Amino acid sequence: MSRDPGIWTAALLTIVVWSYLFKQNILFQAVEHLFVGIAAAHAMTVAFTNLRDTCLGPALMGDWAMTVPLLGGLLLYARFLPKISHLSRIPLAFVMGTAAAVVIRGSLGPSFIQQVAGTIIPLTSPDNVILVVGTVTTIAYFLFGRKSRSGMMDHAARLGRYIMMAAFGAAYGNTVMMRMSLLIPRIRLVFGDWLGLLP
Amino acid sequence: MAAVNGEWGYRAMTFRRLAVLDSRIVYAAVFLSILLPLWRPLGLSISVSQGTFDVYEVVDSLSQDDTVIVSPSFAPSSEAEVYPQMEAILRHLLARKARVAFVNLNVEGRMYAEKAMTTLAPEFGYNYGEDYVILPFTPGLETAVASISDDFLGTYERDAYGTPLTETGALAGIRSINDFALVVDFNTGDTTIYYIQHAKPRGIPVIAGASGVTVPYLTPYLATGQLSGLIGGLRGAAEYETAIDNPGMALAAMDAQSLSHASILALIGLGNAAYFLAKRDDARTTRRSRQSNGGELK
Numbered sequence: 001m002s003r004d005p006g007i008w009t010a011a012l013l014t015i016v017v018w019s020y021l022f023k024q025n026i027l028f029q030a031v032e033h034l035f036v037g038i039a040a041a042h043a044m045t046v047a048f049t050n051l052r053d054t055c056l057g058p059a060l061m062g063d064w065a066m067t068v069p070l071l072g073g074l075l076l077y078a079r080f081l082p083k084i085s086h087l088s089r090i091p092l093a094f095v096m097g098t099a100a101a102v103v104i105r106g107s108l109g110p111s112f113i114q115q116v117a118g119t120i121i122p123l124t125s126p127d128n129v130i131l132v133v134g135t136v137t138t139i140a141y142f143l144f145g146r147k148s149r150s151g152m153m154d155h156a157a158r159l160g161r162y163i164m165m166a167a168f169g170a171a172y173g174n175t176v177m178m179r180m181s182l183l184i185p186r187i188r189l190v191f192g193d194w195l196g197l198l199p
Numbered sequence: 200m201a202a203v204n205g206e207w208g209y210r211a212m213t214f215r216r217l218a219v220l221d222s223r224i225v226y227a228a229v230f231l232s233i234l235l236p237l238w239r240p241l242g243l244s245i246s247v248s249q250g251t252f253d254v255y256e257v258v259d260s261l262s263q264d265d266t267v268i269v270s271p272s273f274a275p276s277s278e279a280e281v282y283p284q285m286e287a288i289l290r291h292l293l294a295r296k297a298r299v300a301f302v303n304l305n306v307e308g309r310m311y312a313e314k315a316m317t318t319l320a321p322e323f324g325y326n327y328g329e330d331y332v333i334l335p336f337t338p339g340l341e342t343a344v345a346s347i348s349d350d351f352l353g354t355y356e357r358d359a360y361g362t363p364l365t366e367t368g369a370l371a372g373i374r375s376i377n378d379f380a381l382v383v384d385f386n387t388g389d390t391t392i393y394y395i396q397h398a399k400p401r402g403i404p405v406i407a408g409a410s411g412v413t414v415p416y417l418t419p420y421l422a423t424g425q426l427s428g429l430i431g432g433l434r435g436a437a438e439y440e441t442a443i444d445n446p447g448m449a450l451a452a453m454d455a456q457s458l459s460h461a462s463i464l465a466l467i468g469l470g471n472a473a474y475f476l477a478k479r480d481d482a483r484t485t486r487r488s489r490q491s492n493g494g495e496l497k
Contacts, residue, residue: 021226046306050338102345106396110425118423131422167415174411174432180233180459181280181411181433184452187233198237 002194011194014186134163214480217473225466232462236454243454250421251438254406254428257381258288263296265380266373268398270302271311272390277410282311283436283449284408285385289315291443293323297380298369299331304343304390306336309359328362332369335359344393348376348401377401387413395425408435 002008013031020028055073059066072091079088119135121128137160140153192198247255261267269289273281292299301312312333316325325331334355337343346354352374357363364370372378382398382405384391391407399405404427409417411432420426430439433456436449 022223050336053335054338098342102342106341106345106393109400110396110420111392114423114425115419118419171412171415174414176463177432177434177456177460178277178280178411180229180456180463181452182276183229183459184233184237184433184455185279187230187455188237188452191234191237199240 001196004193007189007193011190014190133159136160138163214473214477218470218477220470228462228466229459232458233455236458237452240451241454241458243457245434245437245441245450245453247438247442248435250428251430251435251442254288254408254430255291255439255442257404257406257428258291258295258383261292261295261297261380265295266298266300266370266378267292268302268376268379268382268403269299269312270304270382270384270386270390270394271308271315272304272384272386272388273311273410274305274307274387277387278311280410280433280436281385281387281408282315283433283447283452284430284439285311286315286319287436287439287443287445287447287449288383288408288430289319290323290445291439292383293319293325294443300370300373300379301331301333302347303334303336303359304340309333309336328358328366329368332364332367333359340390341393341396344390345397348397351376376403379403381406383407385409389416391417391426392420395420399425 002011013034016027016031019025051073055066055070059070072094075087075091077088079085119132121132123129123132137156139160140156141160141164143153143157188198269285269292271285289299301308303309303312316327316331316333319325320327320331327333335358337347337354339346343354352364355364358367376398380403382394382403384394384405385408387410391405391409391413394405405425406428407417407426408430409432414429414431417426417429421429430436433449433452436447437453440447440450
């Protein structure tokens, strides 16, 4: 059995979390709160460190250009003061504009045009047929312009729904696979690193 | 309650009980299916898929003069799947003598880079600064990748420990992202897509190691050739360990992974069979009851 206090802590916390599978209990609730608290503290520490390292620190060291984003950040809080609340729109507009520019520039080619081009392929193999039919019928499902669907459109939309269900099933299967991958190291920690029962 | 009064009724009850099996029995079955193969490994064989082989080929084509960006963009919640991938590919990169720059888009990235290199650097004779460098955490995700792609040296003036990049031999000759031979991103989110959107158009091949959940989102980029290779989940890591002939933590876990999947499939099959058989037996019981009462259901 391990003598490492870190392993003991991790193993005991893991067992308490597992205990929820048997029944809801106060120890599980305590560990749940501990987790939320640590996660919140971690997020705050990361945010503060970012602010200190990328902006506040350089500004205090004489890099006056850094006072501009600092001022912008402070102006975001102006919305809590009714008289100057309109000032919060200035940094918000800057953030929105920059984000939109970066996203549109990046995604238009690789995530839109090239993806559309990727579906314009010869129907010479089963893979290609599935890809083209799947794309067209899934789009057909989301064509809401017509008041009623009938004939070919109805059949295409129904097929599109089945194809989406297959895709969601595959995504869910991957999620289950991931959960199993997460469980394996925890079992190894408790039965191997802590109790020393595994080879 | 006609269903419980006859032979078929009892069978229907049995099937119905199976269909609503206590979830704790399901948990115990899955738990044991993982624990037992860890205790007594079965040694199931692993075949290397074409996707993993494509990643292997890209890494294997690197030379000693090449510098590679490795981006550990994952968090502890997916460490079990993605870290074994990172260690396996890093082992291959170091065997090819490629220089490595760790770009950290996540706070935890630096921790994983240090953890991996603490083990691998002495094994492959790598020295910090000379053969590899760890860059500081860069917040912003897509904005950060766009910034790195537009102006690498403008984004990074120093490494994670404060040393000016001009003093690190690992990045000698690097002026922009075009000077890198490859981007390898290990992710659980969209970071690979950001590299495809901002680094790939500059001619840098991108390969990725991803958690199982992320694989369906990256597959369209693989199909269009924008992603040069993709390995997914613990299985992908195990395949890569097989490809480089270096069994590691992923291969050791594959017996447990395979058996747990088999147990889940068996439980899904059992649950569905129980549901449909109970439904069929209910219908039979109702029909018999009708016949014995001259068409009236009691």
